[in-house]
Amino acid sequence: MKIPFFVQEFTDEMENAAIDSLRNESFVGGESVVKFEEEFARYTGTKYAVSVSSGNSALQISLMSLRISENSKVITPTNSFIASANCIRMTNAKPILTDIKLTDGSIDISNVKDKADAIIPVHIYGNPCDFDSVKALAEQQKIPIVEDACQAHGAMYKGKKVGSISDVGCFSFYPTKNMTVGGDGGMATTNNEEIEKKIRSIRDNGRKSKNEFDKLGFTMRLNTINAAIGRVQLKHLDEKNSRRREITEIYKKTLLQDCLLPENVDGKSVFHQIVIKHEKRDDIRQELSKNDIGSAIYYEKPIHMQEIYHEYGLTLPNSEKFSKEIISLPSYPSLTNEQVKVIAECVNKVIN
Numbered sequence: 001m002k003i004p005f006f007v008q009e010f011t012d013e014m015e016n017a018a019i020d021s022l023r024n025e026s027f028v029g030g031e032s033v034v035k036f037e038e039e040f041a042r043y044t045g046t047k048y049a050v051s052v053s054s055g056n057s058a059l060q061i062s063l064m065s066l067r068i069s070e071n072s073k074v075i076t077p078t079n080s081f082i083a084s085a086n087c088i089r090m091t092n093a094k095p096i097l098t099d100i101k102l103t104d105g106s107i108d109i110s111n112v113k114d115k116a117d118a119i120i121p122v123h124i125y126g127n128p129c130d131f132d133s134v135k136a137l138a139e140q141q142k143i144p145i146v147e148d149a150c151q152a153h154g155a156m157y158k159g160k161k162v163g164s165i166s167d168v169g170c171f172s173f174y175p176t177k178n179m180t181v182g183g184d185g186g187m188a189t190t191n192n193e194e195i196e197k198k199i200r201s202i203r204d205n206g207r208k209s210k211n212e213f214d215k216l217g218f219t220m221r222l223n224t225i226n227a228a229i230g231r232v233q234l235k236h237l238d239e240k241n242s243r244r245r246e247i248t249e250i251y252k253k254t255l256l257q258d259c260l261l262p263e264n265v266d267g268k269s270v271f272h273q274i275v276i277k278h279e280k281r282d283d284i285r286q287e288l289s290k291n292d293i294g295s296a297i298y299y300e301k302p303i304h305m306q307e308i309y310h311e312y313g314l315t316l317p318n319s320e321k322f323s324k325e326i327i328s329l330p331s332y333p334s335l336t337n338e339q340v341k342v343i344a345e346c347v348n349k350v351i352n
């Protein structure tokens with residue numbers, strides 16, 4: 001049986017919401033946008049949520065709202081999607097690319113030596129990072145925290161939703177994420193009214209009022225049709241995250257070795273990626289491919305090894321080792337229990 005790595009979801013409910021919004025609302029700035037923001041804020045337990053055009057724009061605008069600019073330095077881990085670091089460079093600031101823990105691939109604060117102006121921890125693979133250590137560093141350096149929660153919609157840390165435990169939380173709705181808007185999209189969450197107002201303004205050309213502009217900004221709004229689809233997806237997020245947990249449990253029970261990355265003991269992951277770490281990673285990948293089973297590697301090249309970061313001349317041993325041993329297995333909610341067992345058995349043939 002062929003098992004793809006990812007299957008894009010499109011339901012009648014999404015279609016109806018999309019068509020309804022096109023027929024009845026303004027294409028930009030319609031009522032669905034306002035409702036999606038209210039519902040997302042309620043879901044994450046924050047006062048405000050501002051929708052934007054992508055996770056990347058959420059990150060970049062959040063940094064701008066915190067006055068990050070040239071001469072600023074921002075700490076971020078090197079095991080993440082490139083946007084976690086590029087958002088910093090887009091503000092003309094300098095990323096301090098930081099090595100990770102070999103256990104779960106999240107930022108290892110003990111590696112930070114520089115004084116910075118902000119920190120972007122990443123809840124990588126949907127698993128909350130060790131936020132207490134991030135917070136301790138931020139308090140010591142008196143700097144704000146922008147959570148990169150682009151892979152972690154619904155994840156919890158010590159009983160609170162990620163995206164609600166820092167100055168700003170940033171989410172992506174890219175189609176592979178735990179929830180989508182049927183295209184690119186993002187959200188910034190915050191409890192700070194001043195930050196909320198700035199993000200709202202920067203996403204809309206720096207607008208102060210209808211015909212007044214008091215800062216530089218972009219056109220980085222979320223379209224109404226995407227907000228309408230996002231509302232449907234948000235409604236089903238918890239049930240889909242529960243299914244991802246069930247799938248993880250089946251992998252755990254079936255795999256012959258305990259090679260799944262661990263869940264944060266203080267948190268609740270939403271298993272955006274189900275990642276195993278094993279020295280025989282390349283053999284596992286080959287065996288899966290031989291059996292028509294999709295897999296992926298996040299991330300094959302840590303950020304500091306990407307061409308545009310060569311000039312930084314960094315060697316970060318943990319992330320370099322980690323990237324050679326990890327592989328993501330299919331994890332989407334529509335996988336059947338039978339399919340999960342077939343995938344795990346296939347891995348077992350290599351690791352037993």
Ligand SMILES: Cc1ncc(COP(=O)(O)O)c(C=O)c1O
Nearest residue numbers: 054055056081083084150172174
């Ligand atoms: C950890 C992380 N940060 C940032 C982003 C950027 O989000 P987007 O692709 O919506 O710009 C992504 C998603 O691809 C991500 O996984």
